[in-house]
Amino acid sequence: MCRHWPLCIALLFPVQALAFDLDDLQDRLHDIPGLAGQFEQQRYLADLDTRLDSQGRFRYVRDERIVWSIESPVEDRLEFTPDSVSNLADQDNNDTRENQVASLFLQLLEGDWQALDAHFDLDLNGNANQWRVTLTPDSDALRGRIVSIELKGAEFLERLELHAANEDVLQVDFSHQHVIETSHADGDEAGHVDDA
């Protein structure tokens, strides 16, 4: 048996790499009860050929919400839940378009492929240590708004890139991420961002 060790390892490795699929990725992302960290967002506005940059912190509790604290250039706090987006000052938001984008945003962060699969073709590349998922809309209606979405990551999601049909591009980079315990997070006041 021992004579075949090198062969075994050689065989095992690519198999393991190949076996990394969307389900595995989802399981992994789903195992994270909560996450806190920093983000850097770049929005390219094609019409004006201009880029708007913003930074801040985020705090994410699985299946519940993500609190988005923009620190510059303006200060603002947003909260996305599966059903709605609201800024903390004005709870009564019924902008359905924004809500849809918000729920899409949450699904992307959670890697909820089942939900995404209903509207996108999903394509996974790479391995467990360096993966990339490309989403292309499968309906004309959605194609009229989104060209593609790209997710890159390793242990956690690291970059989200959304190419809109009007040539605008939204790019969000996540950094300094660390896992937070849900029970701890639940105890916190809504909207509070962990300063780790």
Next chain:
Amino acid sequence: MSTTPEYDKRARQLATLWLLVLLACAIALAWQLRDGLPTDTRLTAMLPEDRQSPLVEQAANQLSTGFEARFVLVLSSPVLKEAATDLARRLENARRGDPDDGRPLLDQLDWRPQDLADDDPRESLDRYRYRLLTPAIREQIDSGDTRQLVTTAMRDLFSPAGTPRPITDPFGLLDTWLNERKGNRMTPHDGLLTVTEDGRRHALLMGRLASHPYDLEAQRALTDTLQAFKDERPDASLMRSGLIFHAAAGAEQAKREITTIGLGALFGLVTILLVVFRSPRVLLHMLLPLGGGLLFALPLTLLIFDRLHLLTLAFGASLIGIAIDYALHLQCDRVAHGARFQLKRLLPGLVLGLVSSLLAYLAQALTPMPGLRQMAVFAALGLLGAWLTVVLWLPRFALPGQPHAARLAEWLWHWTTPRRRLSPRVLILGGGLLVTLVATTLTVNDSLQLLNPSPPALLEEEQDVQRLLGSDTGNRFFLVKASSDNALLTRLDEIGDTLDAWRDSNDALNYDSLANNVPPRSQQRADLQRVRQLYGTPLETLVAQAGLPEDTIERARASLQDAPFLSIHEWLASPLGDLQQRLWLGKTSAGDMAATLVITGTNGSNMDQRLATLADRHPGVTYVNRAKHLSGLLGTWRQHIAGWVALAVAGLVPIMIWRYRRDAWRVLTPPLGAVLGVLSLFAVSGIPLNVFSQLGLLLVLGIGLDAGIFTVEHARRSSTWLAISLSTLSSMLAFGLLSFSATPALHYMGLACLTGLAIVWLLVPWSRPTATVAIREISHAE
């Protein structure tokens, strides 16, 4: 037959001619049926046409049928997401016809929040955004404090979920305006569209049929799919709303009743005839006129009405009873006279019988209800066809002797002839008493429920769903007319303003108006002016705060040039405007523009009164309460029909007196006595009279007259009495069975017929003349 050769020759020619007519009918029918029988199960076909105000009629139709192809399901389940996903899969995979390769049942199914995003109204309304402001934004601009607007615009620029358009719409005006338009009780939850009531969350599934709701295959596919779902998930419950469910229930009921009532009547009839005449050949002769009548009536009715209403078929099945009358009289006379039988002797009775029945039916054809009119035309044509078959063909067939039937006639005569007879004096006294009883205690009912054959449980479900969605079926509305589109919008806007003011004290009151979405030009002009103001300093502040390039301001302002007005047509063509199509009536025949403004969420006659007063204050505005309006019409027509019947009777009396002189009362007692008897029974048992029981009485009158005429024409003949007995029995079988119909209209008609015909049969022996009556001779042909 002892007739002149010349007469015989002419009779033969006529018989051949009738054969040719029926052959032509058969060919026409075959051609009409090449794609199957064009049937119609629409409930609305039963509804009366409003001749006084066709525009009200058009408006009401449009409001009620606007969503014909759509339906809504409200699902409750302990595992809501799983159950909703399961149900959606089943519906999406459902096929019409063959489950494997039939066409899909649905065009579209909306059950996830994303489904509703597919119809993006932004594109079609893009150019009009600068003229459409919500009241809140209008107020903010007017107050000069636009900080909130700038903050919201900033958020849209920097939120990852934002969709900023710094040049075309930096303040997101169109999105705000559109969001206000979508304000309904639907909320997205857990990837489902949901409504919440009393803390309970239900999932919503909204479907659009690929075909129309009267498509029987679509009805079956949908019913089967829902049944299969319920069978597998007993813990889930469903509420349904949509025309297709009512249409399916109606079609199912009509089909069931055609089978039970129609076949039941036919089966009963065949049994009776076989028992009496004991000859399959005679039975065949009896059924021949029936075939002739149907063959004559079907193609002609289809020619006149294009499609055959299922109710006509149900009613047409009852025609069996009358069509066979003539054949019965002929056959019973043959039984009595054997070889000495002569058609000539029977002809006057047969002619009078046909005329009186046709009169009864033609009165029905004058009613303004298309469904009833079709039934009447079908029945009248069928009777004529049956009559011609009897008179032209039956005498030409030789038949075996009928000793058994003759014995039966004698036996019946013996056992049912009363010792005493009615005297006119007793009759007048009794009649007077009954008239007083009827006049004082009989109630009437013109409720619309009569027209609605949907099961009460289904109607309740429909109301529950409508309540959950906060929608309304458009029962109460303003009909608004004006000389131009803009004048119409201004008028709608004025009424809307008053209703808005009322709403402050009554939050249940709501309304749906085109002017809410297409403001009058003056408003659109003022709103553009406000946007210009917003694009001044506030825009400069926004651009500076966000760090956008300077030229954003100029480019944004440039897009305000040539901002077009939003017109009604462009609005209706947009995905959101599609929902308001039902309100738009367009150009009227008088050249006006017309639209409806639908009132929702409030009841009570008090509000009715206020709304009517409001309509009176504005020119070109009418308030319509459809339910009230329709029952008012039903009531009017009930009175009209009563008037027609009275007129028909008044017309018949002189004819009867002319022919039967002092014995005319004997002819009139069975029909009039029966009508009075039915009315008295209704009065005593507290059953209100309605338009349909009245139509039943019309038939009682026709058949009763037949009986009266033959009794007096052939006074002392047992064969006539046998014919009358068989004919009332068969008609009771045919019409009386209708009283078991679950369709209220047919039920009441049947009830009147059942009791009325029984009274006719009871009255005939009492009013029969004791000796042959002196009849004014009609000069027979040669």
